[in-house]
Each structure stands twice: as structure tokens, then as C-alpha cells.
């Protein structure tokens with residue numbers, strides 16, 4: 420137990436997890452089922468299979484199987500960039516003069532630069548196994564599209580990405596990375612789909628949104644032979660795949676007898692947070708151990724902290740199933756001057772249920788505070804963090820500074836989901852003092868919430 424903790428804890432290949440952990444198996448209150456937007460009845464396996472790959476539908480609907488074997492091909496792919504290091508932030512602790520012990524799990528050590536590759540390879544694998552030709556998807560900031568194009572290139576699948584228009588224009592390098600891996604990239608909304616044309620006619624000059632790009636990608640998949648739609652966050656199956664983050668972390672921590680008091684993650688659609696906390700939350704749900712869990716979101720898109728727990732559309736075009744989640748309303752679009760990602764209007768139904776049941780806390784921060792934390796982190800720990808990840812950094816810094824005041828020797832764990840090389844316009848506006856904080860008013864939020872579909876339960 421008194422082993423010296425190294426700066427980086429790496430697992431050997433033999434120690435890497437070989438199963439994904441399904442947190443739903445240990446939840447007393449299961450996440451609510453997806454509903455058909457027309458009938459408002461739970462989506463059947465058959466209905467879901469029109470949109471998603473069959474094996475992924477099984478994973479989506481399975482609230483009982485605790486462990487899923489990771490197929491060997493996926494394990495082999497994981498070994499190219501995993502295990503991800505668990506880093507003890509000694510340098511940061513010293514700079515903060517805090518008695519707290521700070522750890523972060525770094526998921527940015529792959530070309531796509533984020534944790535999203537963990538689910539991209541799984542989803543591409545099941546699509547290939549089903550004999551499909553290709554997949555469609557949306558991407559906002561671009562990390563998911565990049566991860567999926569890498570996975571599809573590896574397996575020889577076609578990949579069609581609808582990229583939120585403003586990102587398409589502001590992040591041309593992301594777009595080129597995707598094209599390098601063979602994906603075709605279309606700015607959304609586009610005139611290629613009916614829903615895209617409808618949105619463009621109603622809002623000419625729109626910058627696009629994730630919700631809108633999702634609608635386009637779904638329409639394209641459903642209408643094209645041999646294609647299915649894949650999604651990089653929010654869904655139960657994505658949290659299942661991302662449990663590899665938490666399981667690796669837990670194995671590494673157990674090896675050194677480390678018990679985190681508080682576990683922090685940024686929350687966009689909830690996949691990295693859901694994955695990181697999974698095995699720890701499982702222990703809490705089974706009454707075996709206790710931890711504090713903190714979700715961190717931008718003040719400009721505060722679904723958990725200011726949204727409503729209700730059934731809502733997952734997309735702007737209202738073609739996707741309804742999910743019960745914390746939501747700001749499906750036509751909520753964060754201010755265009757919000758640079759930090761995490762723009763989705765809703766939240767994973769699993770995390771929403773856990774938050775609703777009091778197992779998790781949530782905080783939000785304005786983006787200038789987040790970039791300030793990012794810069795402090797970069798200057799002490801060396802890694803250039805993604806703006807999304809920096810939300811978790813900010814919360815961890817605040818926690819560590821509170822420990823300095825109180826003298827508590829807490830152990831803090833946070834998820835460092837990725838790197839920020841493609842976010843230099845955002846860093847530039849921060850450095851030039853041009854970054855502003857936009858926080859929606861209660862009226863803004865009420866306005867989009869007033870359009871929630873009327874569903875019981």
C-alpha cells in the first residue's frame with residue numbers, strides 16, 4: 420500500500436480489461452426506454468434496426484447483462500493506442516500547493532485526439548460484421564467524425580459525415596484529417612437531405628447545430644441501402660463501450676491501493692463521464708463503496724444544471740426517437756461565440772437518471788474560466804487540453820484549491836478526454852481578450868422547453 424506512486428501508471432497488455440461493464444445492470448431505476456416519435460411507444464428492436472446495427476441495438480436495449488465480452492478484433496485495435504495512462508499530477512499539485520492528490524486519465528494519445536475512438540471502433544466493427552457498406556454520422560467540433568473515419572478506414576467501411584456548418588468552416592484541418600482517412604464530409608444543414616432543405620428554408624444563413632446534423636445523418640442512413648447511422652455519445656451503447664476508460668482506471672488504482680474521493684468529468688452527451696465513472700458508480704449502487712461524482716458543463720449549454728428531466732427529441736429535425744433526459748429543448752442552440760464544445764441540448768439517459776436519483780452532482784462554468792484553467796494546466800502538466808476536457812480541469816482545480824484552504828488530503832480523479840490542437844481559434848480569442856461569456860437567460864431556456872413533446876412519464 421505504501422508503494423510510491425509513479426507519475427504515470429500504465430497497465431500491461433495482459434492487465435487491460437477484456438469486457439465492457441454495463442452500469443445499467445446495477446441501476447435500480449433503469450434509464451427510460453427510447454420512444455417512437457410517432458406512436459410514443461417504446462422503440463422495438465425491429466424499429467431500431469432500421470436505423471442502427473443489429474448488435475448495437477441489442478446492447479442499447481440490454482439493461483441486465485453486467486459484462487459484455489470485447490471482441491478480439493476490437494481488443495487488438497485498442498492495443499494500438501491503449502492502455503491510456505493514468506497520470507498523477509505531481510507538478511500541478513506542487514504549483515497549487517494543495518494537500519490534495521490529483522490524478523487524471525488521459526484519453527488524448529491517439530490521432531483523433533479524444534476518447535471517442537473507443538466507441539467508434541466498436542460501432543464500425545459491428546457494422547462491418549453485419550455486412551454493411553458504410554455508416555453515416557454527424558460531428559460538431561470534429562472529434563467524433565475523425566475517430567469514426569479512422570475506425571472505418573481500418574475496417575474498410577464507407578463513412579459519411581455531416582459536419583456542423585460553422586465547425587466545417589472554422590476547422591478546415593479537422594475536415595482534412597477525416598478526408599485523409601477516406602470519409603466524405605458535408606457541411607450541415609445541406610441540400611442533400613429533406614430535413615436539411617427544410618431547416619435551410621426556415622433558417623437561411625444558419626450556422627447549423629448538432630441536433631440538425633443528426634437529423635440529416637439519420638435520414639441519409641435510413642434512405643440508403645447497406646448503410647446505418649452511428650452516434651458518438653448519449654446512447655447507452657456508447658457509454659457501454661466507454662466503460663473501458665473507467666475499468667482501466669479502476670484496475671490501475673486498485674493496483675496501488677488508491678481510492679478516489681471525488682471523480683470529475685466534463686459532460687456533453689455524457690459518454691466519457693459515464694465511461695469513467697461506470698465501475699465506481701457500480702460499487703456505489705451496490706453499496707460496496709462511496710464516491711462523489713461531478714459532471715461539469717458549460718454555462719452556455721447547461722442541460723443538467725438548468726434543463727428539465729423529460730422526454731425530448733434527440734435531434735432538431737424530430738426524426739429520431741425520443742429519450743428521457745435532462746434537456747434544454749431540441750431547438751436550443753448555444754450562442755455562436757461559445758467555443759468550448761459540449762454543445763448538445765440533451766444528456767445521456769443513464770446519467771440523467773443517476774443525477775435525478777441523487778447519485779451525481781453537476782456544476783457549470785463560463786468559458787473564460789475554463790480557458791484560464793486550461794492554460795494553467797498546460798503550463799504545469801505540459802499537455803494542451805481540449806476545451807471540453809478543460810471543464811473537468813476547472814472543477815478539479817477548484818476542488819484542489821478548496822483542499823488547500825481546509826487542509827484536506829482528498830484524492831481527486833478527473834477525465835482528461837483529449838487534446839486541443841484544433842481549437843487554436845478559441846485559444847486565440849481567449850489570449851486576445853476577445854472571448855466573452857454567454858449565459859442563456861431563464862426566458863431563453865423556457866422558450867425552447869415550451870416546445871418539448873407532450874409525453875407522460
Ligand SMILES: *Cc1c(COP(=O)(O)O)cnc(C)c1O
Nearest residue numbers: 562652687688689690691807837
Ligand atoms: C466529444 C468530446 C467530449 C464530450 O462528449 P461526451 O460524450 O460528453 O464525453 C469531451 N471531450 C472531448 C475531447 C470530446 O471530443
